[in-house]
Amino acid sequence: MGHKILLIEDHTEMAENISSILEFAQYQVQVAKDGKEGVEMAKNFVPDLILCDIMMPELDGYSVLHILSHDSKTADIPFIFLTAKADKKDFREGMNLGADDYISKPFEGLDLLKVVEMRLKKRKSLLEFESNTKHESKPEKEEASKGPALNLEDFSSKLQTRKFRRKDLIYMEGQNPNVLFQIRKGHVKTFKINSFGKELITGFHKPGDFLGYVALLESGSYVENAEALEELELNIISKDDFLTMVYGNKETAQRFFKLLSTRIDELEKRLLEIAYHSVRQRVASVLLKLSLKETGSIVESVIKIARKDIANLVGTTTETLNRTLADFKDEKLIDISLEGLEVLEREKLIRIQYH
Structure with a gap:
């Protein structure tokens, strides 16, 4: 039998259709009829991938993802939302919580299988790498024993x-x-x-x-x-x-x-932001990122990067960026001087970033 997939879907007919498609493709499928049952099954079944509806009784899909992402046993399982709601707000909320992908209903069976296959391949590559680094083969150990380990x-x-x-x-x-x-x-x-x-x-x-x-x-x-x-x-x-x-x-x-994994995740996040976030949200996100020092936690006093470069990173024109920065200054979120841009209200920019 193939990979194990947990489907959390309260609509009986939809669940049966999706299950039949996955089982025809040789996947092992378990179905939960609501979010609460889905959380319990995920911890017991420990699937290779989870497909989850958003609007459900007991627990909605967002709550399911939140709970599973905070459990070490299920945190790394690829999580894909199934939703009939195509509103951008729903996409943003799911991605901010850590969902790996979205499939909007109605969808073709082939589209479903492509997304599932892609996410499983990505997880397989990660698991294989971790396995290889944790369990070296005998020749590798013998080679390593010839001299000290090498580090930067x-x-x-x-x-x-x-x-x-x-x-x-x-x-x-x-x-x-x-x-x-x-x-x-x-x-x-x-x-x-x-x-x-x-x-x-x-x-x-x-x-x-x-x-x-x-x-x-x-x-x-x-x-x-x-x-x-x-x-x-x-x-x-x-x-x-x-x-x-x-x-x-x-x-x-x-x-x-x-580093490679982080780079891929950052590029995926940026593409999603460009697709679903407003310019105002994207500018807030970029300012927050650029205002961190090398430690990733200390606030930089002034952002000295050229406006054109910031605009390119946001994915907008310099004119649109300037208008948004002027609005932020009027709202006293940032200060603009000859030296550069200074973030004054990080918490408010964080709220703008996600709403």
Whole structure:
């Protein structure tokens, strides 16, 4: 029998139709008739994936997701909402709670199977990686016993540094990498250019962040450009040393796998925000993110990034960004000066971000 799927659906006919589609595709299906029963079954059945309706008696789908996401036994199970409500607010609320995907009713059987298959493949890749890093094969253990484990700190004496001026390109899309970059001082933006010459920012990077590791791990070329936003210092680690670290030490491999996973999650979240959030919400979200220091918890005094770059990260025009910033200033949420943008009311911006 195939993967185990828990379906939480109070509509009997709908539940039967979905079950038949999944069982025909060789999935093992269990059905819960309401949210309360679904939570109990999830903890006992421990499925590989959960499909859950939103509007249900006892517990609605949001409550089910909230409960399961706070239980270590079920927190990592892919969770997909089934809903007849196509309102953007419902999409946002579900994604903010941690749902992995949405399927709007009515849907075709093939569409359902594609989403289920994609989420199961993603989970399988994660589980296989964790298994490989926790249970090394015998040859790997023998190889590791020949010398000490390798970590980033082991290469501190080998690190070279390179300086860049503001607006200098660190690397370009299509180039083949031969080093790993780590930001020592300053900030970097990564971006792509479409066929019309429009810039799409894929991320802002701070001291401590790594650049170019995706291309190195994939043995491919850079898929984006990297530019210095200010005077910049980078640590340089050779490709050979980097790969030695990754393949020679499981903690280092896990570290970069986590970076890859975080990068994917951030891009998925950004796409969802662009699709379903208002400009006002997206601007609040970007300001909150940019106002954090390297620790991820200390508030930066001033955001000094150019308005054009902020607009590209938000996914709007500079003119629209300026109007929204002016509104935020009038509401005393931020202050605008020659130095840059300063966040004054973080809690209020957080509320705007999610409502």
